Amino acid sequence: MYDSLCLKQHWCKIRFHFKKEEYLNIIASKSHRSIFSQLRLSCHKLNIERGRYLPPKQILPPDQRICNKCQLNLCEDELHFILTCTFYQEERESFMQKLKQLFERINFDMLSVNDLFIWLMANVHEEFLHIFTKYLNVIYAKRNITNPVSTD
Numbered sequence: 466m467y468d469s470l471c472l473k474q475h476w477c478k479i480r481f482h483f484k485k486e487e488y489l490n491i492i493a494s495k496s497h498r499s500i501f502s503q504l505r506l507s508c509h510k511l512n513i514e515r516g517r518y519l520p521p522k523q524i525l526p527p528d529q530r531i532c533n534k535c536q537l538n539l540c541e542d543e544l545h546f547i548l549t550c551t552f553y554q555e556e557r558e559s560f561m562q563k564l565k566q567l568f569e570r571i572n573f574d575m576l577s578v579n580d581l582f583i584w585l586m587a588n589v590h591e592e593f594l595h596i597f598t599k600y601l602n603v604i605y606a607k608r609n610i611t612n613p614v615s616t617d
Contacts, residue, residue, distance in 0.1 A: 487589040497598035500605050504543050505586060512541035534608060544582045546604070552611075553604045560600035567592060 486505075492498040503509040516530035532541035534552035539545050548557070565573060567590075573581060585597060 488594055491589060491591050491594050492598055494598065494602075497602050500601045501594075501598050504547070504601065507543070509543075511543065511546055513543070534611070543586075544578065546608075547585065547601070548578055548582055553607065556600060556604050556607070560596065563596050564593070567596065 488501065489498065492501060500509075507514060512530040512532060513527060516525040516527070519525065527542070528540055530540050530542075532539055532545055532550055532552075534541070535550045537545075537549070537551060539549070541550070546553075561573065565571075576584065588594070588597075
């Protein structure tokens with residue numbers, strides 16, 4: 466019950482209409498389209514999802530599905546992965562610089578992290594999707610080839 470509520474809240478933030486999503490026709494790279502789709506559908510290997518599929522007595526509440534890539538001690542959900550995890554800071558800064566160049570009239574610094582996340586996940590501007598999915602591909606690859614941060 467707790468998990469299904471979180472999923473519904475996530476889904477409702479980025480999905481406005483129930484039809485074939487435009488990004489499926491816009492993103493040419495199959496790997497980029499796949500990663501973006503996985504994040505939008507909560508069908509990925511971030512700890513927020515991995516903790517859901519443990520044996521029944523070991524299932525962790527979402528707030529205990531902690532990111533093992535940084536030391537912020539926060540849940541590794543989609544928002545954390547894309548916008549706040551310090552492990553991807555360098556890649557994020559490069560991405561945000563490109564984003565600000567593409568959309569010069571938008572002051573992204575004025576958006577809350579939640580609003581920025583929704584904007585990123587719902588935007589279907591073609592050039593933006595190319596830049597964003599390339600960023601997602603880079604950080605997803607980095608996540609998968611590195612060891613967790615030691616908390617000693």
